Amino acid sequence: NHLRFYRKISHARPPYLLANSDVWEITEGCHRCHLLRNLKHTQQHSSINRSLSPSLHKLLVWFGLILFVTSRPLSPTSQKITPKQRDAKLVPSASSIYFQQPYNQDNSFLIIGERVNASGSKKMRDLLDTEDWDGLVSLAKEQEREGAHILDVNVDFVGRDGVQDMHELASRLVTNVKIPMMFDSTEWEKMEAGLEHAGGKSIINSTNYEDGDERYFKVLSIAKEYGAAVVVGTIDEAGMARTSEDKVKIAHRAFDDAVKFGIEAHDVFFDPLALPISTGIEEDRKNALETLESIKQIRAEMPETNILLGVSNVSFGLNPAARVVLNSVFLNDCVANGMNAAIVNASKILPLSRLSEREIEVARELIYDKRNFDGDICIYDPLTEFTKLFEGKTAKSMKADIASLPVEERLKRHIIDGEKIGLEDSLKLGLEKYEPLHIINEILLDGMKTVGDLFGSGQMQLPFVLQSAESMKAAVKFLEPLMEKVEGEQSKGVMVLATVKGDVHDIGKNLVDIILTNNGYRVVNIGIKQPVDDILKAYHENNADAIGMSGLLVKSTLIMRDNLEIMNERGINVPVI
The missing domain is CATH 3.40.50.280 (Cobalamin-binding domain)
Incomplete structure (x- = not known):
């Protein structure tokens, strides 16, 4: 029922080149090399047995395509063809009209930008309330620049027509933002409104069993119709699951129902729910621990599925500096246990390499509920200790003090920490001792090497790599006019x-x-x-x-x-x- 156009084969896959498609066509009038590339991608990633009938005999031999209907007789061409055996390798992905985004990211997790979400962002609500659509598009682009792989879009705002708002916003985002969309709402009508505008493959967030099977399957039917992936919260008729046992039990129920309904296993995202551990209430103490255990079990028992969280919920109620640390440590441990996607704001997390050992230690004691008791009396409470660590601190005050470091180390820290404030002063100090090219080659590039090592080992996420890159750009821009260029009209090459x-x-x-x-x-x-x-x-x-x-x-x-x-x-x- 849906006719869609894409610039490239990879943008359309997987929903419309798999079982949901009866016919697809690659225009033969395109340049031969483009046709070859499209066919090559299809041969590698599509498991369906449909194709076109090109006039080029070798295409059929190279890519193992099966001939479809043509107005011209197939013989004698068909008599010469022995199709190549194909081994299609499906890469589970979302896509926009511009490009494909694999769910599994090398050395990182799938970053879902959370700031275009009226439920959690005051700035988003203010822009939505004034119907500043251009401002909302700019906010989305900012998330893209910061390194988000997917954009979470939520227009749930009391007193407004959410379906109309989603139509207005989604119709603008799908052409102005290059990353794929996650349409997020408690109401299926709003999610479908977003899907109606989105080319490629989106994700809808979310469904659950809170109202029984009816709503759960309604959202699945929308996902199936539009070829979308779907987020499933671990909630059933009894409410939010709090223990790992209940979370995993609901996940199995949801998984079995989804697969039987025709949703691919790799298009299921489980949200085992991050709940606060910052309240001091006894029943909340093990919230993070139960979530971590459920992540580990879901990953082991349903390995093809995806697992995501809204990470910042775990630190609700703490001061901003404390939240950054707790969010960051919890995120790290969730990924280590098998989570491969997270709804996060890059300004509310930090790489663990930028936290002190003591901050990490106490955060983990809080996450794993490492209280000490003497009988019934608690003699050590990590929540109390964690709160004390951040008394009088703000998120800004957590930035490392590098003024006392040697100039070489100081410049490297600007790059590693992605810190542009004070960068020019540090560069001027460095120029008193070194030539500009030496600063770039021997000091700044050494800082970028450290960034690369941290990224490669999974200790630094993409948004922070991009912050380091911006600091490097700023440093080079400052130094470039001071460099002595090699004179002479004849270039070396x-x-x-x-x-x-x-x-x-x-x-x-x-x-x-x-x-x-x-x-x-x-x-x-x-x-x-x-x-x-x-x-x-x-x-x-x-x-x-x-x-x-x-x-x-x-x-x-x-x-x-x-x-x-x-x-x-x-x-x-x-x-x-």
């Missing part, structure tokens, strides 16, 4: 630089540009998200001596591999870096 298709991260590319340019090379920097055709066009137009491909995401290495295959096919023999 020409290099084309690009961030590959699907990746918006350019810090590495821009650093290479600056260093090479200041050492006598001519650099043609064509920007981010560049397909291989545009890279090769720049190569030919500039008679380049080398090509540089850049990216931050692990999936970018796969794009680079595909690009290299195409370059080899086209006879490109210059060095590729």
Whole structure:
């Protein structure tokens, strides 16, 4: 019942290229190399046996496609064909009309931006109340820039027409924001209103058994109709599950019902509910521990599913500085136990590398309820100790004091912590001792290496990597005018630089540009998200001596591999870096 158009095959998958599709078509009039690439992606990731009938015989042999209806006789073409056996590898993902977002992120978790949510953001409510749609789009774009993989959209606001609000907002977001959407509401009508505007594949949040089977299956039917993934809260007719046993029991019930209904296992997101541990009430003391245990069990018993939380609920009621620490430690331990997605605000978490050992220790004592008793008397309460740690502290005051550090270490901390305040003063101090290029090559890049190591080991999430990159950009921008460029009309060579298709991260590319340019090379920097055709066009137009491909995401290495295959096919023999 739904006719949808996509710029690329990957944007449409998986819902409309799998069992929900009866017919699909790739226009044969497109450029041959584009057709090859679309077919290659389909061959690798689609398990259905439908295809088009191209005139190019080798496409059928290479990609193992089965011929569909054509107005021309298939013989003698069909007599020559022995299709290649395919091993389709499905990558569970959401997608926008612009690109695909895998649920499982390398070295991180799926970050779902929470600030376009009227239930939790005063700024969002104020913008919604004044119907400032442009302001809401800007707020969403800010989440995208901060590194969110998915955008949570919630318009639940008492006194307003939520369905109409969702129509107004979703229709703007789907073309202005490149990341996929999670439509979040307690009312299915609002979630469906969002889905009506969203190309690609969205997530709807959420359903549960609070009102019995009827609402649970109603939301599943919407998810199935629109090809969306669905979040299931561990709530049943008795209310919110508080023990791990009850959470897992509800998850099994929901999983069995969803799969029987036709929802793919990898499109189910369980929310085992993060509840406060900050109230001091006895029944709340083990909330975090029970949630962690349920995450571990769900991951072990239903491994294909996804697990997410609204992490910040765990610290409700504490002062902002304490909340940042508790949220961060709890998030880390949830991921370690098997959670692969979280609804978070990057300003309310920190990498554990930026917390003190004592803060982490007491936070964990609180999370795991490590109270000590002498008989019935509590002689050590981690909640009391944790509260004392942050008396008189604000979130801003938690930033590290680096003024007393040696200038080299001070500059590195600016990069590692993503701290731009005071950066220029530190750079001026560094220039009293070092040349600009030495500061970049030997000090700042060493800081970025530490950031890379932390990201690679999972100790730093993408939003903080981006903050470090912004600090690096600011430092280089300050230093660049002070660098001495190699004189002479004759350049040492020409290099084309690009961030590959699907990746918006350019810090590495821009650093290479600056260093090479200041050492006598001519650099043609064509920007981010560049397909291989545009890279090769720049190569030919500039008679380049080398090509540089850049990216931050692990999936970018796969794009680079595909690009290299195409370059080899086209006879490109210059060095590729």
